[in-house]
Amino acid sequence: VEAWSDNKRRKFSNDFKFGVSTSAYQVEGAWNVDGKGESIWDRYFHDNPNVITDGRNGDEACDSYHKYKRDVEMLRELGVDYYRFSISWPRVLPSGFPNEQNKLGFQYYDNLIDELLKYNIMPMVTLYHFDLPQKLQDLGGWANPHSVDWFVDYVRVVFDRYASKVKHWITINQPNSICTSAYGETAMTPDLNKGITEYQCTKNILLAHAMAYRLYQKEYKNKYKGSVGISMSLNWADPVDNSTENVEATEVFRGFNIDLFLNPIWSKNGDFPSIVKKIVAEKSKQQGFSKSRLPVLSPEEIELLRGSADFLGVNHYTTDLVKASAKYIHSPSFENDVGVEIVLDEKRNQSQPSWLRSAPYGLYKLCIYINQNYDYPTIYITENGWSTKTGLWDRSRVENMRLYLNALLLAIEDGTTVKGYTVWSLMDNVEWQAGTSERFGLYEVDFDSRYKKRTARMSALVYKRIIQSRIVEKDWEPRNLYISSQ
Numbered sequence: 001v002e003a004w005s006d007n008k009r010r011k012f013s014n015d016f017k018f019g020v021s022t023s024a025y026q027v028e029g030a031w032n033v034d035g036k037g038e039s040i041w042d043r044y045f046h047d048n049p050n051v052i053t054d055g056r057n058g059d060e061a062c063d064s065y066h067k068y069k070r071d072v073e074m075l076r077e078l079g080v081d082y083y084r085f086s087i088s089w090p091r092v093l094p095s096g097f098p099n100e101q102n103k104l105g106f107q108y109y110d111n112l113i114d115e116l117l118k119y120n121i122m123p124m125v126t127l128y129h130f131d132l133p134q135k136l137q138d139l140g141g142w143a144n145p146h147s148v149d150w151f152v153d154y155v156r157v158v159f160d161r162y163a164s165k166v167k168h169w170i171t172i173n174q175p176n177s178i179c180t181s182a183y184g185e186t187a188m189t190p191d192l193n194k195g196i197t198e199y200q201c202t203k204n205i206l207l208a209h210a211m212a213y214r215l216y217q218k219e220y221k222n223k224y225k226g227s228v229g230i231s232m233s234l235n236w237a238d239p240v241d242n243s244t245e246n247v248e249a250t251e252v253f254r255g256f257n258i259d260l261f262l263n264p265i266w267s268k269n270g271d272f273p274s275i276v277k278k279i280v281a282e283k284s285k286q287q288g289f290s291k292s293r294l295p296v297l298s299p300e301e302i303e304l305l306r307g308s309a310d311f312l313g314v315n316h317y318t319t320d321l322v323k324a325s326a327k328y329i330h331s332p333s334f335e336n337d338v339g340v341e342i343v344l345d346e347k348r349n350q351s352q353p354s355w356l357r358s359a360p361y362g363l364y365k366l367c368i369y370i371n372q373n374y375d376y377p378t379i380y381i382t383e384n385g386w387s388t389k390t391g392l393w394d395r396s397r398v399e400n401m402r403l404y405l406n407a408l409l410l411a412i413e414d415g416t417t418v419k420g421y422t423v424w425s426l427m428d429n430v431e432w433q434a435g436t437s438e439r440f441g442l443y444e445v446d447f448d449s450r451y452k453k454r455t456a457r458m459s460a461l462v463y464k465r466i467i468q469s470r471i472v473e474k475d476w477e478p479r480n481l482y483i484s485s486q
């Protein structure tokens with residue numbers, strides 16, 4: 001599939017929604033202000049400043065804690081239908097538990113949500129975007145089965161306060177990144193029982209999600225009629241060539257990175273996918289474990305998980321090329337269980353980080369794969385974006401966005417139920433270990449300025465025009481970057 005390869009003028013329907021996304025740690029700053037508790041990212045970056053590319057952590061970030069009115073003004077400038085942001089658990093419950101409720105922390109989210117509603121912008125709230133209270137990490141974090149309870153207790157407090165105002169909820173951002181790659185950071189520190197904690201986390205975090213979903217169904221849904229979903233990191237993966245071993249390696253890779261997290265919730269029979277169960281069981285045995293490192297889901301847990309989402313949040317950035325890996329490593333780890341190598345396609349346009357290359361066809365293929373395997377679930381694209389260096393004329397971001405939106409239009413034309421599209425990100429922010437060396441924003445942020453000045457990039461104006469017209473033009477460019485908030 002190719003964008004603009006035919007002369008059809010495709011259009012997003014009038015009820016299709018456009019939004020932008022951020023997350024608490026990455027934009028709020030005010031890390032210890034007004035009684036906020038410490039998160040695992042505060043601790044990790046304060047203890048290890050040298051892991052951050054440019055040394056800039058989230059202590060100040062975009063200072064959205066104080067600049068939320070400017071943030072909402074930008075949303076109005078763009079004309080978005082919704083704003084996806086996350087609530088910082090340690091900001092509102094500093095101990096991790098509801099015994100201590102931080103009034104001023106809640107006040108911030110009251111203000112932000114009210115400001116959004118004042119201008120008719122729907123809040124889409126992520127309940128957890130990587131920033132666990134450090135005090136819960138000290139108890140083992142997501143590897144502790146009690147984390148299911150901790151999360152549900154937190155979520156209940158938030159639902160009680162905001163269910164009347166917020167209709168779109170995302171329980172957890174990218175459980176697959178949290179459990180199996182660096183975003184759970186301190187939970188998954190190298191050498192801390194690798195190959196074991198990844199799967200304990202997977203089980204616990206999925207159950208935490210499902211319990212939060214059921215809680216909403218039982219106690220809030222009738223009254224407030226909102227919907228609750230979960231966002232997964234879902235890049236596409238293709239084999240590097242058509243050799244049998246690489247095709248098979250790709251199936252395994254998809255099993256671990258896509259189906260391990262989708263199958264329990266969206267498949268007809270639920271449970272972890274059989275290909276993953278089989279591989280982890282076999283390798284565990286070879287390694288001398290008495291049972292599989294992948295925990296079993298009981299029949300009750302399978303039922304709890306099955307169907308526990310009103311929509312699938314798709315965070316999609318790129319397509320990986322997969323090659324079978326010849327090397328055998330005895331030590332247990334998630335990577336070893338997957339056992340493949342990712343190769344980069346040098347021909348594709350590359351953004352700042354090496355993992356991010358433009359491959360819009362992959363979004364189309366991913367949608368078709370999800371439809372075929374999980375029977376056409378309702379989807380929101382909850383993240384899609386591109387990173388650049390600083391600079392306002394961000395043509396590569398514009399081009400990437402247009403190509404991905406075109407791929408999405410084709411996926412919709414071929415039957416995918418997509419309700420909304422969300423750009424990552426509204427503005428430049430703290431890109432975890434990459435600090436502010438990678439810029440994903442439609443708005444540039446001057447992190448050295450006292451007011452963390454935000455300025456629209458070309459992509460902001462192009463996105464605004466797409467939202468207004470609902471079509472994706474091939475080459476429209478603004479003449480200047482002035483954007484009026486009227």
Ligand code: GBH
Pocket residue numbers: 023173174177181233315317353355383424431440
């Ligand atoms: C998103 O994850 C996050 O949800 C968001 O917070 C973040 O700002 C955004 O990415 C942009 O980075 O450095 O080679 O080890 C997207 C999925 C999975 C992409 C982990 C980066 C690390 C690759 N991410 N991956 S590497």
